[in-house]
Amino acid sequence: MPLDVLRRILDPLRTGIVTSRYPAEPALLAPAARRLPVVDAARCDGDASCVGVCPTGAITLNEGVWTVDAGRCVLCDACVDACPAGAVGRLGSPAPAYRPAGAADPASAAAERLRVAVAAKLGRSLHVRHLDAGSCNGCDWEIAALLNPYHDVQRLGIDFVASPRHADLLLVTGIMSRNLREAALRTYDSMAEPRLVVAVGACAISGGVFAGSPEGDDGIAGTLPVDVLVPGCPPRPESIVEGLLLAVGRRPAAS
Amino acid sequence: MTMLAARLGHPIVVSGPADEHLLHIGRDELPRAVETLSEAGARHVMLLGVDERGLDADGDLAVEEVMALPDGPLVRLRAALDPANPTHPAITPLLPAAQWDEREAYDLFGIVPAGHPDPRPLVHHEPRPGEPPALLKVGPALSVEPAAPRTPFHAFVAHGEGVYELPVGPIHAGVIEPGHFRFSAVGESVLHLDARLFYTHRGIEKLVEGRNFESALAIAERACGVDTVTHATAFSRAVERLTATEVPARAVKARVLLAEMERLYNHVGDLGNMCAGVGFNPGISRLGWAKERLLRLNEGLTGHRYLTSTVAPGGLRRDLDPAGVAALDVAILDLDREVRGIVRGLVRSDGFMSRLHATGIVPLATARRLGALGVAARASGDAADLRLDRPAEGYTGMELEIATHTAGDAAARFHVRTHEVATSARLVRELAAHLPAGPVRVPLAQPAAPGASTLAGAEGPRGASWVWLMAGRDNTVERFHLRTASFANWPVVAAAVPGNLVPDFPLINKSFELCYACTDR
Numbered sequence: 001m002p003l004d005v006l007r008r009i010l011d012p013l014r015t016g017i018v019t020s021r022y023p024a025e026p027a028l029l030a031p032a033a034r035r036l037p038v039v040d041a042a043r044c045d046g047d048a049s050c051v052g053v054c055p056t057g058a059i060t061l062n063e064g065v066w067t068v069d070a071g072r073c074v075l076c077d078a079c080v081d082a083c084p085a086g087a088v089g090r091l092g093s094p095a096p097a098y099r100p101a102g103a104a105d106p107a108s109a110a111a112e113r114l115r116v117a118v119a120a121k122l123g124r125s126l127h128v129r130h131l132d133a134g135s136c137n138g139c140d141w142e143i144a145a146l147l148n149p150y151h152d153v154q155r156l157g158i159d160f161v162a163s164p165r166h167a168d169l170l171l172v173t174g175i176m177s178r179n180l181r182e183a184a185l186r187t188y189d190s191m192a193e194p195r196l197v198v199a200v201g202a203c204a205i206s207g208g209v210f211a212g213s214p215e216g217d218d219g220i221a222g223t224l225p226v227d228v229l230v231p232g233c234p235p236r237p238e239s240i241v242e243g244l245l246l247a248v249g250r251r252p253a254a255s
Numbered sequence: 256m257t258m259l260a261a262r263l264g265h266p267i268v269v270s271g272p273a274d275e276h277l278l279h280i281g282r283d284e285l286p287r288a289v290e291t292l293s294e295a296g297a298r299h300v301m302l303l304g305v306d307e308r309g310l311d312a313d314g315d316l317a318v319e320e321v322m323a324l325p326d327g328p329l330v331r332l333r334a335a336l337d338p339a340n341p342t343h344p345a346i347t348p349l350l351p352a353a354q355w356d357e358r359e360a361y362d363l364f365g366i367v368p369a370g371h372p373d374p375r376p377l378v379h380h381e382p383r384p385g386e387p388p389a390l391l392k393v394g395p396a397l398s399v400e401p402a403a404p405r406t407p408f409h410a411f412v413a414h415g416e417g418v419y420e421l422p423v424g425p426i427h428a429g430v431i432e433p434g435h436f437r438f439s440a441v442g443e444s445v446l447h448l449d450a451r452l453f454y455t456h457r458g459i460e461k462l463v464e465g466r467n468f469e470s471a472l473a474i475a476e477r478a479c480g481v482d483t484v485t486h487a488t489a490f491s492r493a494v495e496r497l498t499a500t501e502v503p504a505r506a507v508k509a510r511v512l513l514a515e516m517e518r519l520y521n522h523v524g525d526l527g528n529m530c531a532g533v534g535f536n537p538g539i540s541r542l543g544w545a546k547e548r549l550l551r552l553n554e555g556l557t558g559h560r561y562l563t564s565t566v567a568p569g570g571l572r573r574d575l576d577p578a579g580v581a582a583l584d585v586a587i588l589d590l591d592r593e594v595r596g597i598v599r600g601l602v603r604s605d606g607f608m609s610r611l612h613a614t615g616i617v618p619l620a621t622a623r624r625l626g627a628l629g630v631a632a633r634a635s636g637d638a639a640d641l642r643l644d645r646p647a648e649g650y651t652g653m654e655l656e657i658a659t660h661t662a663g664d665a666a667a668r669f670h671v672r673t674h675e676v677a678t679s680a681r682l683v684r685e686l687a688a689h690l691p692a693g694p695v696r697v698p699l700a701q702p703a704a705p706g707a708s709t710l711a712g713a714e715g716p717r718g719a720s721w722v723w724l725m726a727g728r729d730n731t732v733e734r735f736h737l738r739t740a741s742f743a744n745w746p747v748v749a750a751a752v753p754g755n756l757v758p759d760f761p762l763i764n765k766s767f768e769l770c771y772a773c774t775d776r
Contacts, residue, residue, distance in 0.1 A: 004600060004603050004604065007600065008537050008600060011537070011541070011600075015541075015544075018544055028551075029554075030551065030554040030555040030558070030576075030579070031555075031576070031578065032554065032555060032556070032557065032558040032576040032578075032579060033554050033558050034558040034559055053469070055470045055473035055474070056473075074473065074477075074564075075559065075563075075564070076473060076563070076564035077558065077564060077572075077573075078469075078473075078564070078572075081572065081573060130430045131426060132431075132432045132433050132454075132455065134454070134455045134456070134457055135432075135455060135480070135772065136455075136477045136478065136479055136480035136772045137432055137455075137479055137480045137481055137770055137771070137772040137773075138477070138480020138481065138561055138563070139480070140430060140431070140432060140480075141480065141481055141524075141561075142560075143430050144430045145543075145546075145547060145550070147430070147543070148540075148543030148544060148546070148547050149540050149541075149543060149544045149547075150543075150544060150547045151547075160429075160430060162428035162429070163428070164426075174455060175457060177454060177455055177456055177457060178380075178456075179379075179380045179453055179454045179455075179456055180425065180433055180454045180455070183425050183426055183433065183454070187426050208477075209473050209474045209477050210457045210458075210459070210462060210474065210477075212462065213457050213458045213459075213461070213462050214389070214458055214461065215389075215456050215457055215458030215461075216457055216458070233477075233563070234480060234560075234561070236560070
């Protein structure tokens with residue numbers, strides 16, 4: 001039916017360009033969007049209900065100092081709702097991707113050598129292999145969303161490949177389940193050097209809500225060497241893009 | 256019940272509320288009771304192990320088979336087992352829908368289904384010598400080793416001249432979850448498919464034990480990241496049943512609104528995935544954009560693109576965002592119109608539809624026998640849908656036609672989904688315009704009695720998911736079991752594949768669009 005073929009060709013013209021300009025422009029967030037909670041110490045009356053209701057122990061109060069662990073937070077907003085003084089608010093933008101504690105100082109000579117090696121080998125192109133190591137499927141759907149016309153990561157030189165042998169970077173979700181550990185290790189072993197690992201989501205970073213499960217680890221760091229962590233439950237697609245760019249040195253780490 | 260008593264030859268004590276009968280029977284009476292109920296038209300809901308000894312040292316280690324009678328009430332057949340030798344006659348030979356349930360109880364409780372046609376390990380991939388079964392309550396001193404030592408898993412493969420084996424996974428080529436498939440094929444035709452799942456098993460049912468309802472919910476609803484409303488609603492309803500809590504009217508309708516948004520974004524995405532199964536790029540792209548907009552509407556409503564952490568025992572965690580609700584009418588009208596246009600284009604494309612027709616056929620008898628649920632059942636002509644079957648779903652007073660098809664092939668599943676998209680879009684717009692005023696949450700009316708147990712279900716995008724919940728002390732979880740529609744439908748996928756071409760497997764798989772995470776838990 002030639003008319004239908006014609007329509008199929010003309011449709012995109014009618015739709016126009018829907019693609020995001022991220023990272024050149026900030027991510028579009030709904031006003032209600034959940035983000036990493038922050039405690040306003042000036043308004044806090046020391047009630048600490050937020051600590052008790054957090055399902056992952058992400059909020060801690062230590063000698064009068066509040067810390068919110070982005071790698072544990074599952075964005076449930078229980079702390080925001082529980083605070084009688086309204087002192088728990090939200091960060092303005094999604095929690096940034098970060099490098100693991102103890103990773104080489106990004107300014108160090110060793111880190112610079114790795115960055116140069118990665119840049120020389122990969123240029124602006126990055127081939128990614130996704131690995132679900134025991135997730136709830138939420139992070140994985142946000143990764144899949146990177147390929148939709150809105151996020152369209154191919155515009156940034158990033159693409160997903162079918163085999164770890166073709167991949168520069170392993171994008172890992174989930175807690176590292178007992179049943180998948182061997183396959184995860186063999187996937188990593190199949191990759192050529194230089195290779196990078198990005199942990200996506202609270203589960204891959206800290207076990208998330210599944211921390212303490214006898215059927216897996218509290219994150220992938222015990223099994224794979226992690227270069228960058230992307231917090232969230234699940235992280236927004238833009239945050240995953242940010243993590244990928246950070247891993248290959250195309251974006252500075254947030255301070 | 257009188258018929259059952261006659262068949263078993265003794266009176267039965269029935270306890271529990273009117274829509275849920277709990278019957279204690281002898282373990283050897285299990286097959287006869289199942290047979291009697293099946294003859295009365297009852298269907299398998301779930302089978303699970305229950306260990307009451309954590310609350311009460313004199314409690315039972317038991318197996319419970321739950322069936323739903325056609326007129327509504329659930330029948331729970333609980334049979335106490337000998338803790339030293341926990342075995343019961345398998346019901347799978349009579350009720351093939353229970354095949355994975357019995358294998359799971361074998362893995363997690365060491366409960367042996369004697370006479371099961373396929374007693375291979377299901378959940379645990381490696382034998383675990385020296386470890387007590389994961390869900391038994393008592394310490395190693397009192398625990399039992401399974402009567403027969405478990406043998407390691409082996410794939411069932413066909414042998415013969417020209418037959419070859421094709422292993423696929425657990426790590427796949429696309430951005431999807433892990434699972435291992437072993438095809439036995441002749442030329443391009445599949446003779447047999449053996450699936451091995453549970454790679455994403457996180458031990459959720461063990462993890463929630465002893466936690467209070469609120470923190471257990473945070474884990475339970477993340478059994479699957481894209482069915483969170485379904486699972487949170489089923490869990491919350493179970494808690495509400497145990498605590499005699501009446502949910503306020505606004506929360507009842509808001510839950511329906513959220514459930515329909517969940518169905519919408521999943522179905523629209525799944526139609527796009529079927530295009531991916533065929534390799535039809537215009538469909539993948541346009542439906543991907545439609546799904547992205549639905550996820551943004553979700554964020555506007557609840558702050559979360561996948562609606563997580565919104566439904567809670569007693570109602571909703573917090574009210575829907577008014578601006579998000581107000582945006583729905585125009586946005587959903589627009590999206591519905593656009594998806595209709597895309598679907599019309601797909602249906603007119605012979606290249607697309609010819610791949611779907613007569614691919615992955617599930618005859619009605621097979622769907623019934625294996626206990627298919629949701630779209631998979633309705634596409635084969637089985638109109639089961641909890642939204643209509645159970646008034647607790649909150650759909651009373653709403654016009655709801657259940658889309659069915661008779662062909663049972665990928666095309667039928669495609670058509671059922673497109674009909675359900677249109678229905679969900681209409682329901683969302685109706686609900687957004689007429690949400691009752693009032694509070695969205697009430698405190699639990701009374702503490703749950705320790706040892707009390709109940710079931711609650713919810714019809715999700717993939718079909719009916721059921722939560723079985725037993726309360727511990729101080730409103731905690733003593734035992735939680737989640738049987739999802741994906742768990743029910745995987746054996747149906749395996750049955751739909753033989754006779755098809757190997758390259759059609761991705762399409763058949765995507766036409767069911769099952770979730771591995773909510774199967775594996």
